[in-house]
Amino acid sequence: MAPALNIDAIPLDIDLTDDAALDEFLDFGDIEEQYAVHVADQFDTILVIDGVPVVDEGKKEKLFTVIRKQFGKEGVHVKDQPHGFMMPMDAATGKSKGFVFVDFATPADADKALKHLQYFKFDKSHTFFLNKFADVEKYAAVPDQWDEERALGKAPEYVERGFLRDWLLDAGARDQIAVFNKTAVSVMWGNKANGPDVIHERENWTEGYIAWSPRGSYLASVHRMGIALWGGAAMDRLMRFHHPGVRFLDFSPKESYLVTFSPEPLPMPTNPAQPWGPESAGHHVIIWDIRTGHILRSFALTAEEIATKNVPWPLFKWSFDEAYFARIVGNAKLAVYEAPGMGLLDKKSIPIPGITEFEWMPYTPDEDEAAAKDGGKKKQQQNKRVQAPPYTIAYFVPQTGPDQPAQLALMSLPNKQVYRSKQVFFGLSAKIHFQSQGDYLLFKVDRTNRSGKASFVSLEVFRLREKDYPADSVEVKEIMVAFGWEPHGNRFAMITTSDVVSADLDLKAVLAGAPGKMTTHIYQVEAAVEKKGASVVPGGVKLVKAMDRKAVNALYWSPKGRYIVFAGLRNLQGVLEFYDVDATAGEANTATVTTSVNGKTVTSTKEVDPVQLLAATEHHGSSDVAWDPTGRYVMSSVTMWAKGMDNGVMLFDVRGTMLYKHSREQLKQALWRPRPPTLLPKHKQAKVRKNIKQYARDFEIEDATASSALSAAELEERRRLFDAWIQFRSRALLAIEAEDEIVTVLDN
Amino acid sequence: MTTGDSAPQLPLPSVHANKNGTYTHTLYKLDDQGRKVQVKRILRIGRDMEVSKRAIEERKKWAKFGAAKHHGPGPDTETTRVDTELPLRLSTNPQQLDAMEPAAEEASRKLKDTAIKCRYCGGPHWSKECPSKDIIQSLQEATGLGGPGGDDAPSGTPGLGAGPSGSGRYVPPSLRDGTGAPRPGMEMGRRMDDTYAVRIANLPEDTTDADLIELARPFGHVVRSYLAKYDDGTCKGFAFVNFATMDMAERAIAKLHGYGYANLILTCEHSKPREPKPM
Amino acid sequence: MRPIVCQGHTRPLTRVRYNRDGDLMFSAGKDAKFNVWSSATGELIGSYDGHTGVVWDIDVDANTTRTMSGSADSSARLWDARSGKCLYTWTTASPVRSVAFTPEADLALIVTDKKMGQPCTAIIVEIKDNVADIPEAPLNIFLPEPELTPATIARWGPEHTIYMGHENGTVSCWDAMSGERIASKKIHSGVVTDLQFSEDGTYFITSSKDMSAKILDLKLHVIKNFQTERPVNSACICPVKEHVILGGGQDASQVTTTTAKVGKFESRFYHKILQQEFGRVRGHFGPINTVAVHPDGTSFTSGGEEGLIRLHHFDPDYFRFKLDPRDP
Incomplete structure (x- = not known):
């Protein structure tokens, strides 16, 4: 930038080569400004070096020279004399005070010296301590008393979060239901009769939808700009998570972490309201720490997932205790991460070519039987039951080539050892279902026959509480519509339909089809029994009961097991059938029946059906059925997505008796609040x-x-x-x- | 406890019905001297029960007249029948009355499974305690049919089209009172006495015989089916299906009446003998 | 409870009534039929044949020796209760809406409708044991003022007073002999459909299309109010328990998308003192036009638009039910 020139002011007789003369007329203001050296900067070249040998006036120069030379060797240049060194002298002793001010040639030299010459061993008894001159001021100003507030700023007010488990203290042990209808969300107590008691009701509590955390502590609401968590006795807002455009959310099992997904990639953070860092730009998934509200880590999706917009949710599956979470990457790798570190286990993913499905095994450590002091008839040989390793993942790899049958495998972590596997020929896809306690595992494998023309389903059932984890196979020739393990039990139920399987089958049409075409099945998995002296009775999967010509398309086990509801949702008129699958519990399975035949009395033993229908009722237009977490009530809801009118919920008890009906216009969601596992020990x-x-x-x-x-x-x-x-x-x-x-x- | 009218601390008045039809009206007041007095007034409001009883006995001997001139003793099936079990739903909470409907039908559905069943009406009580015993017995005498007065308490459809043949069994035209005219579409050759017929209406045009059987089969054994058609084969909109047992017929009625079939709402009821309909 | 269905009418029912002893139940309909039934068994005892138009109202005297009917064929008839023979006919200038015997059955009230150019008229006639002695001229005729709008129902009160309900919801009280209006008050906001007295005649219940029924005292003060969401066509007061029964309904309002499996029209039971609904019974396939209760409170009858009469004998549950511990 050329200096400003006031041409008219210059006298005509000036010698233009005389810079000094020109200087008078040239306005260097802007340049001066630009290159003005601030006072503070001046000291940027000065360091104070402590630990310098004490010398007297005479040796001073020599000392300087030595220091200069040695620094020069390191590539650091001290300014030339006379300003290079300045050593204050003590008037009393006539010697130096042990420190010297050194002015370096450039600030860069000073920085370099600070970095590399800190603790420089000048000689065997002298080590240099370097400090910036400017810092001296700063350190001198450090108060003697540590004032936290001045140093760190004001601490935020402690806000009581309230007792998160407050609702469990209800005297009547009622369960809560969250209902989202029209624009309002209500939280209410589900009563035994006469309708629910509404506790909280707020308009526009959510913009998208609501969800409970897995142990019921939080209610999450989805908004345009993120997620909000609510809880405590007054359902206050406890935390906010800023994730623009969030669509899906998932909680970790013990409610420590929250995973959120948005189809919008995260932008570069430009303001403090965006809590992620520049490394998260372009990511779609964030994992948060719920208690502090901080981002722990964000994740990118694979290119394929972004392109096809096909993101399985939940994307990450958590181990039972939140120690690990994992996901399949590109059908070739299983990425297992540790929490809360958020890093890959062993810093790399596990390569499993072709993997399509995986699930963590639910695990509850067996209680120490010795702790059960009362009820003393505990069999001691049952002390150590076989149990699969705690961090087990079951996964499925479909058939890839004519010589590579599908693999069903159980892998334990963190040693990544596959300790059980089974081959299934012509298995194309599978769904993995663990029983709630991790006692059993079922792979529902879609297979074809050798030629590939006919399709069928085989159920591979593993018994995880027996030595070597034996497996049984059951073939199912019909289309599976629904499946469920009995929680805490050894049974599973499924619904199939016998409509002809064809390549062009539209499953939706089948599911919504004419009544009376579904068959319900209840199976029991039995362990091998060792009888004294006799041979081992092999275990296996046994069909307990099959009922055909049903008009149901969904099944719901009670969370405590034993009771099941078969429902015909949406198009199937809202049929609800309540069954007790263990009606003969505690009694003999056979009953003697006395009948008279031709005048003679005949006694015969009759198999008493353990599966008994308790009630067949209906909630017209029902679109959802849910058991409460204690297994006492069943709530059937008609949401506005299923039917335009008559929206609302109906409550039934275990036996299928209707307790009451509660209408809610434009019902969108009706959800039971989950409960944390009981703290009562088994005994x-x-x-x-x-x-x-x-x-x-x-x-x-x-x-x-x-x-x-x-x-x-x-x-x-x-x-x-x-x-x-x-x-x-x-x-x-x-x-x-x-x-x-x-x-x-x-x-x- | 103030009474509003008189001085405080007087007990409330009361009205009490006596056995002979009079009422005792008790009230309390202060007399001229300011003393508390109880006044009992005997009022004749109701009728004299003795006189009433005698009159009722007399009227039992009346002969039937007018439209009932040719009726025999006891209720005539043409004019009187006992309807299915129908609860008077009682509740201390008025809201519950709205919601109680499915429970009522549920209850009648469950009647099937209860151990105690009345021979006459099928209700959950002993036969000898049946409130409608007399009526049903006289109905049975009148029609000349024995047997239970109709298992009218099946899967939950009280009041639905159990036609004037109140006993619930299908009565062939030849045995019925009144007209002996053949019902539409019935061949007289085949005896269908022992089967239970239902009439399904509002069927779509393109319904075929196979569709009809398909529709009826889930409910039980179809003894006979008849689909009313025009000459070109188009369905006239109604059909008759005979089931082997009353249970099957009742189940079919329960499920098919009001059933949405090809965008039409079907009606399904017991097939009635031909007579002028009350509606 | 297993209601008895009485099929004796091919058109909607207009009135059902019990006689004083309660053993007989009378019914009238738009098919011009006037029937009598056994209230115990529901069997048809007989019919009073002769009217050629809708029979709007009927009455039976205290001794059940004679019955009376009023019809749209502009006549009121006196019948021998036992034989069905028509003893006397009064011809009126317009359709008859209400008929009623006095308790002594020495007088009868006939009220005609405002139709065919004729005003609404109240006619008091004499009844004699020997019908030949019945004078041709009525004892008294008076016209309720036009601004009260035509009377839809009229009943005898104590001491020869007459209580009427009108089309615009007014209830009025008259001295029968002088024809003077004693009082009138706008009680309902819709047509008054029925008016029934209590057993002791000290209060009565009115029902109206304004979806309510009210209990009034003899001075036309509103004592109780029973609110529903449907027009009420008839209401009666139970003689023993503190209940009232309302019948009504509206065709369009009963339409729902759920499968209509059974007659959805209901008779509704309200607690007379607490004004709270506590019971319902369904069964009718059309709105309920008329209800009546047995003088001993052991049964009640309802007549519907579909032409069916349903006779209900109460279960023990009904008698045991207490909405409040203070219930008798």
């Missing part, structure tokens, strides 16, 4: 079961008083009405002539 649970009769009596009394309870105001009003009526009647009757009249004087 205490057994004790409760033993004393159930006692408890039942007390509850009956409570119920009786509750149902007839009216508020004090209502009772008062009733009394008033009765009295007023009596008065009215009495007055009116006075008008009628009496046949007879008796007057008696009353004594006080």
Whole structure:
């Protein structure tokens, strides 16, 4: 930038080669500004070096020269004399004070010196300590007292989060239901009768949808700019997670982490409201720490996933204790990460070419039987039951070539050892279902026959509590519509349909098809039994009952097992059938029946059907059925997506008796609030079961008083009405002539 | 406790019905001297029960007249029948009355499974305690048919088209009172006495015999089916299906009446003998 | 409960009534039929044949010796209850809407409709044991004022007073002998459809298309109000328990998309003192036009638009039910 030139001001007789003369007329202001050296900068070249040998005036110069030379060797240049060194002298002793101010040629030299010459060993008893001159000021200003607030800033106010498990303290042990209808979300108690009690109801609580966390502590609401979590007794907003355009969310099993997905890639962060760093730009998935609200890590999707917009959700599957989470990458690798570190296990993914499905095994450590002091008839040989390793992943690799059959495998982590596998010929795809306790595992494999023309399904059932994890295979020639393991039990149920399998089959049409074409099955998985002396009775999968000509397309086991509801949702009229699959529990499976045949009495043993229909009822247009977390109630909902009118929920008890109906216009979601696992140890649970009769009596009394309870105001009003009526009647009757009249004087 | 009218602390009045039809009206007041008195008034409001009873007995001897002139003793099936079990739904909470409907039908569905069943009406009580025993017995005498008065309490459709043949069994035209005219579409050759017929209506045009059997088969054994057609084979919209047992017929009615079939809502009811319909 | 269905009418029912002793139940319909049934078994005892138009109202005297009917054929008839023979016919200038015997059955009230150019008229006639002695001229005729709108129902009150319900919801009270209006008040906001007295005659219940029924005292003060969401066509007061029964309904409003499996029209039970609904019974396939309760409170009858009469004998549950511990 050329200096500004005021041509007119220059006298004509000036010598243009005389810079000094020109200087008078040239305005160097802008350049000066640009290159002005700030006062502070001046000290950027000066360091204070401590630990310098103490010398007197005479040796001073020599010392300087040595230092200069040595620094020069390191490539650091000290300014030339006389300003290079400045050593203050102590007037009293006549010697230096042990430190020197060194002015380096450039600030870069000073920085270099600071970096590389810190703790420079000048000689065997002197080590240089270097500090920036400017810092001296700073360090001198450090107060003697540590003032945290001044140093770190004001600490944020402690906000009480409230007791997250507050709802569990309800005296009536009721469960909560969250309902999203129209634009409002309500949280209410599910009562036994007469409809629910609404506790919280807010308009526009969510913009997208709501979801409960797996242990019920939080209610998540989806908004345009992120997720909000609500909880505590007053359902306050506890945390916000800023993820623009978020669509899906997933909680980790123990509610420590939140995974969010947005189809919009994250932009570069430009303001503090965006909590992610520049390394997250372009990512779609974020994992958050729920308690602090901080981002732990963000993840990118594979190119294929982005291109096809096909993202399986939940993208990451968590191990039972949140120690690991994993996902399949590109059908070739299984990426297992550790939490909370968020790094890949052993820093690399596990290569499993062709992998399409995987699931973590649910795991609950067997309780120490020795802890069960009461109820003492524990069999000691059952102390150590076989159990699969805790971090087990089951995965499936489909048939890739004529010599590579499909693989069903169980791998344990972190040693990545495949400890059990099975080959299945012509297996094309599979779904993996673990039983709730991790006792059994089922692969539902879609297979074809050798030529590839006919398709069928085979169920590969592994028993994970027996030595060597034996497996059984059951062939199913029909199309599977629904499947479910009995929680805590050894049974599974499925719904199939016998409509002809053809390549052009439209499954939707089949599912919504004419009534009476579905078959429901209940199977039992039995362990091998060793009988004394006799040979081992092999275990296996046994069909308990099959019922055809049903109009159902979904099944729901009670979370405690034993009871199941088959439902015909959406097009199938809302049929609900309640079954007890263990109706003969505790009793013999056979019953003696006495009949008279031709006048003679004949006794015969009859197999008593353990599967009994408790009730066949319906909730017209039902689109969803859900058990409450305790297995006491079943809620059937008609959402606005299924039917335009008659939206609402209906509550049933275990036996299928309808308790009440609650209408909600434009119902979108109705969700039970999950419960955390009970804290009662097993032996205490057994004790409760033993004393159930006692408890039942007390509850009956409570119920009786509750149902007839009216508020004090209502009772008062009733009394008033009765009295007023009596008065009215009495007055009116006075008008009628009496046949007879008796007057008696009353004594006080 | 103030009464509003008189001085405080007087007890409330009361009205009490007596056995002979009079009422005792008791009230309390202060007499001229300010003393509390109880006044009992006997009022004749109701009727004299003795006189009433005698009159009722007399009227039992009345002969039938007018439209009932030719009726025999007891209820005539043409005019009187006992309907299916129908609860008077009682609740202390008015909201529950709206929601109680499915429960009521549920209850009648469950009647099938209860151990105690009345011979006459099928209700969940002992036969000797049947409230409708008299009526049904006289109905049975009148029609000359024995047997239970119709298993009218099946899978939940009270009041649905159990036609004037109140006993519930299919009565062939020849045995019925009144007209002996053949019902539409029935061949007289084949005896269908022991089967239970239902009439399905509002069927779409393109329904075929096979469709009809397909529709009816889930409910049980179809003894006979008849689809009313025009000459060119187009379905006239109604059909008759005979089932082997009443249970099957009732199940079919329960499921098919109101069933959405090819965009039409079907009706399904017991097939009635031909007579002027009450509606 | 297993209701008895009485099929004796081919058109909608207009009135059902019990006699004083309760053993007989009378019904009238738009098919011009007037029938009598056994209230215990529901069997048809007989019919009073002769009218040629809708029979709007019927009555039976206290001793069940004579019955009376009023019809749209502009006549009111007196019948021998036992034989069905028509004893006397009064011809009126316009259709008859209401007929009623006095408790002594020495007088009868006939109220005609405003039609065919004729005003609504109340006619008091004498009844004699020997029909030949019945004078031709009525004892009294008076016209309720036009601004009250035509009367839809009229009943005797105590001491020869007459209580009427009108089309615009007014309830009025008259002295029968002088024809003077004692009182009138706008009670309902819609047509008054029925008016029934209590057993002791000290209060009565009115029902209206304004979806409510009310209990009024003799001075036309509203004592109780029973609210529903459907027009109420008829209401009666149970003589023993503190209940009232309402019948009504509206065709269009009963349409739902759920499968209509059974007659959805219901009779509704309300607690008379607490005004709260506590019971319902379904069964009718059309709106309920008329309800009546047995004088002992052991049964009730409802007549529907579909032409069916349903006779209900109460279960023990009904008698045991207490909405409030103070219930008798």
